[in-house]
Every structure is written in structure tokens, then in C-alpha cells.
Amino acid sequence: xxxxTQSPKYLFRKEGQNVTLSCEQNLNxxxxxxxxxxxxxxxxxxxxxxxxxxxxKGDIAEGYSVSRExxxxxxxTVTSAQKNPTAFYxxxxxxxxxxxxxxxxxxxxxQLSVL
Amino acid sequence: GQNIDQPTExxxxxxxxxxxxxxxxxxxxxGLFWYQQHAGEAPTFLSYNVLDVLEExxxxxxxxxxxKGYSYLLLKELQMKDSASYLCAVSGVDSSYKLIFxxxxxxxxxx
Numbered sequence: 001x002x003x004x005t006q007s008p009k010y011l012f013r014k015e016g017q018n019v020t021l022s023c024e025q026n027l028n029x030x031x032x033x034x035x036x037x038x039x040x041x042x043x044x045x046x047x048x049x050x051x052x053x054x055x056x057k058g059d060i061a062e063g064y065s066v067s068r069e070x071x072x073x074x075x076x077t078v079t080s081a082q083k084n085p086t087a088f089y090x091x092x093x094x095x096x097x098x099x100x101x102x103x104x105x106x107x108x109x110x111q112l113s114v115l
Numbered sequence: 116g117q118n119i120d121q122p123t124e125x126x127x128x129x130x131x132x133x134x135x136x137x138x139x140x141x142x143x144x145x146g147l148f149w150y151q152q153h154a155g156e157a158p159t160f161l162s163y164n165v166l167d168v169l170e171e172x173x174x175x176x177x178x179x180x181x182x183k184g185y186s187y188l189l190l191k192e193l194q195m196k197d198s199a200s201y202l203c204a205v206s207g208v209d210s211s212y213k214l215i216f217x218x219x220x221x222x223x224x225x226x
Binding site: 033035040041042043044045048058088090103104106107108109111 | 123157158160204216219
């Protein structure tokens with residue numbers, strides 16, 4: 001079955017530690033996104049990538065880094081510079097640009113907490 | 116800047132009808148999405164409006180007015196399982212792929 005896989009489901013970070021959240025898709029989608037969601041809030045865009053080897057900062061990129069070496073994979077690293085990382089992280093993708101079909105396909109999310 | 120507004124919370128009774136409003140002011144607009152999100156889960160797609168029409172899909176309908184920067188999601192015959200957050204999102208902001216989300220409306224359906 002095609003879809004987006006995020007791992008792990010739950011992740012704990014110690015002070016000063018970098019952690020990496022995995023996102024893999026087998027939908028052959030070009031564009032991929034990382035969103036952060038805080039309790040009771042909407043989604044805020046961290047980074048997005050439209051093609052391999054290219055990515056753009058979203059609205060809250062500070063303290064995060066990404067890579068897009070393969071079309072299928074878009075890992076997110078939460079660095080020690082991100083002082084308030086506790087949140088629900090969602091990875092998403094969209095098909096090749098088509099104005100009749102722009103909807104996001106979401107992974108199941110990763111809940112990151114600070115120890 | 117970009118601005119998408121939704122009510123924070125709404126409460127309705129099982130079997131009733133509820134309308135969730137969304138207003139937006141963005142630099143660029145292709146279309147407007149509605150997503151449903153249960154606690155701790157990923158959002159699921161409900162509707163996508165590009166034109167000023169009422170889109171109906173079962174118990175859910177969505178309406179868009181591009182001239183007024185306004186949309187609503189209408190839920191009929193409410194069921195307990197409809198208790199969730201409903202997210203409004205705009206595409207085409209700054210001519211890019213990205214979606215900009217509102218803060219979401221938490222809907223509580225009571226028996």
C-alpha cells in the first residue's frame with residue numbers, strides 16, 4: 001500500500017541533544033513538508049521541499065534542519081538550538097503540481113517530548 | 116502577513132447542524148482546504164474549494180466566497196464521532212506549494 005511512514009511514533013530528547021525524525025513516502029510525490037503542531041493549535045510549516053536536493057524554510061525553521069537526498073525521504077533534525085521542541089510533528093507530501101489535486105497526504109505523526 | 120481565522124471552540128448536540136467559519140487574508144490564493152483531526156492523529160482531508168460554490172459530500176458541505184475571503188464547513192446530522200478539530204488551510208500563498216493553516220476549531224458533540 002502506498003503512503004507516508006513516520007518514525008518513531010514517540011521520541012524523547014535530552015537537553016543539548018539532536019534528534020532526527022524519519023519520513024518516508026512511496027507515493028512518488030515530488031513535494032514534501034514538515035509541520036509542527038502545539039496542543040490546541042493549528043499546523044505551522046517548518047521546512048518544505050519541492051524537488052530532490054532542494055528545500056526551503058517555512059515559518060518556523062530556526063532550530064531545525066532537513067535534507068532531501070532521495071525523493072522518498074525527507075528527515076527532520078531537531079537540533080539543540082530548538083529550545084522548545086515538545087510538539088507533535090507531521091510530515092506530508094503532495095503529488096506533482098496539479099491545481100485540481102493539491103491536497104496534503106499526511107504521515108501518522110511523531111510526538112517529541114523533552115526529558 | 117498571512118491571516119487565517121477560525122473560532123477556537125464550538126459545542127453542538129448530536130443530530131444537530133453546525134457551521135464552522137473561516138476567514139482569510141493571504142498574499143495569493145489557489146484554493147481552500149478543510150481537514151478533520153482527532154486528538155493525537157494526523158489530519159484527514161474533507162474538502163477542497165476553488166470556486167465560489169457549495170461542495171456537498173455526504174453529511175459535510177463546504178462553501179467558499181473568494182471575494183469575501185470566507186469559507187464555512189457545514190456538518191449535518193452530527194454524530195459523537197464528529198468531535199474533533201477542524202482545520203482550515205489556504206493554498207497558493209506567495210505562489211508556492213505550501214499550505215497555511217488556521218489554528219483549528221475544536222468541536223465537541225454532546226449527546
